[in-house]
Structure formats: C-alpha cells, structure tokens
C-alpha cells in the first residue's frame with residue numbers, strides 16, 4: 001500500500017467515502033474531476049473503485065430483472081382481495 | 088381509465104371509486120416488486136405472502152388517500168414496511184452498527200493489494216455468490232440496497248419509503264454496498280497473496 005498521500009488534492013479515505021456518490025452521479029464537476037485525478041495516480045483506489053463499480057453493475061444486471069410472484073401466491077392474493085370487497 | 092397504460096395515480100383514483108378491475112391492474116403491476124422486497128427481509132415465504140396480502144389490502148383501503156406523485160413503489164413499500172415491523176419487530180429494530188467507514192472499506196478489500204479487482208469482479212458475476220452476500224447483510228442495509236440497487240427507486244423515493252432523510256439514506260446505502268463487497272470477498276475461496 002502506498003503511504004497516505006494526496007492525489008488530486010484528496011486522500012484515499014475521501015475517495016472511499018465518495019464512491020457511491022460518484023457512481024450515482026451525485027458529485028459536482030470539480031469533485032468528480034478531483035476523484036478521477038486521484039484514481040489515475042493511485043493504484044489502490046483505481047483497483048477498489050473498479051471493483052466497487054463492477055459490483056453495482058452486477059447487482060443491476062443480474063438481480064434486478066423484474067420477477068412476478070409465484071402463480072399460487074398471485075391466486076391467493078387475488079382471492080384475499082376479493083374476500084375483502086365482498087366480506 | 089383513459090389510455091392503454093394508465094398511470095398508477097389513475098388506477099388508484101379508479102380503485103378509490105370502487106373499480107376493482109383497475110386495482111387488479113395495479114396489483115399485477117407491483118406485486119412482484121413488493122413480494123421480492125418483503126421476501127428479502129423475511130427470508131420466509133409464509134411471512135412474505137402474509138405481508139404481501141396485508142400490503143395490497145391496505146393499499147386498496149387507502150387508495151383514495153394515496154400519494155403517488157413519486158411513483159407507487161414508495162407508497163407500497165411504506166405500507167409493507169409497517170406490516171413487516173409488526174411481524175418482525177425484533178429483527179427489524181436492530182440498530183445500525185458503529186463500524187467506521189474505513190473499517191468497512193478495509194473489510195471490503197480497500198487498500199489490500201493482494202485482492203485483485205479481477206478476482207472480485209469474477210465473484211460478483213456469480214449470481215449465487217451475490218445473492219448469498221445480500222442475504223447476509225444486516226436487515227436495514229439489505230433493505231436500502233434492495234430498494235435502490237435492485238428495484239431501481241430513486242434516492243428520494245427510497246428516503247421517502249424508509250422515512251429518513253436523503254443524506255441518511257445515502258450514508259446507509261454506501262455502507263450497505265461496502266459491506267456487500269466485504270461479504271462477496273469473504274466468499275472468494277482463496278485469495279492469492281502475491
């Protein structure tokens with residue numbers, strides 16, 4: 001690991017804290033540029049930032065497919081709603 | 088209903104007027120997402136189905152008062168969340184832990200040169216590993232990850248559904264994502280220490 005350093009005017013811990021905001025597009029342009037400058041000069045943050053972004057992509061691609069409920073669950077839900085209207 | 092794909096607001100307005108068919112369309116549209124959210128927290132199909140039914144029964148009764156300007160999911164998840172709390176009080180009231188962000192990062196492999204990004208990337212490509220890692224998150228973190236990253240709600244919608252501020256939601260989400268990576272990393276069989 002590199003000694004604590006400032007690249008792009010940021011310490012590694014600040015990059016770590018901002019990774020979600022970065023990936024979610026919530027940072028200002030200047031903050032974003034500072035993070036990118038840091039990551040270009042810091043192998044640790046480049047590696048971890050890559051893994052972090054890959055994880056978010058994998059979550060969305062693999063697990064976010066819209067799934068319906070099982071047919072029997074759907075049928076019992078419809079029955080419960082019917083009962084509530086008539087009962 | 089005025090178009091082929093009525094909005095949630097139109098469906099609920101019709102439902103509030105007693106239109107059961109409109110509510111049925113609404114149910115079919117959202118039951119999968121509600122079930123998945125609830126199931127991820129109960130980890131139990133019986134409880135999940137119970138909460139699913141309670142949620143839509145309550146939504147039917149509350150249709151006239153529903154505020155769905157931010158979409159129906161926050162409205163439904165809020166109802167489901169209350170039902171879950173009644174059912175699983177002890178599980179859901181677990182308070183957020185005090186592990187520092189740095190510690191979470193270090194568990195996730197931040198600044199650990201021997202964990203290659205490729206290795207972690209391979210692991211997260213495996214659906215089973217990712218799903219198991221999510222299962223092992225603390226409930227509050229699993230919940231925020233489910234809503235934001237799996238259901239794709241906006242930050243504002245998730246904060247509304249959880250009844251917390253946007254900044255608190257973002258902080259919880261970030262911790263959840265770091266802990267998820269730590270859990271994935273724990274499941275990578277051997278780490279080469281080159």
Ligand SMILES: [Zn+2]
Nearest residue numbers: 012042044045
């Ligand atoms: Zn760094």
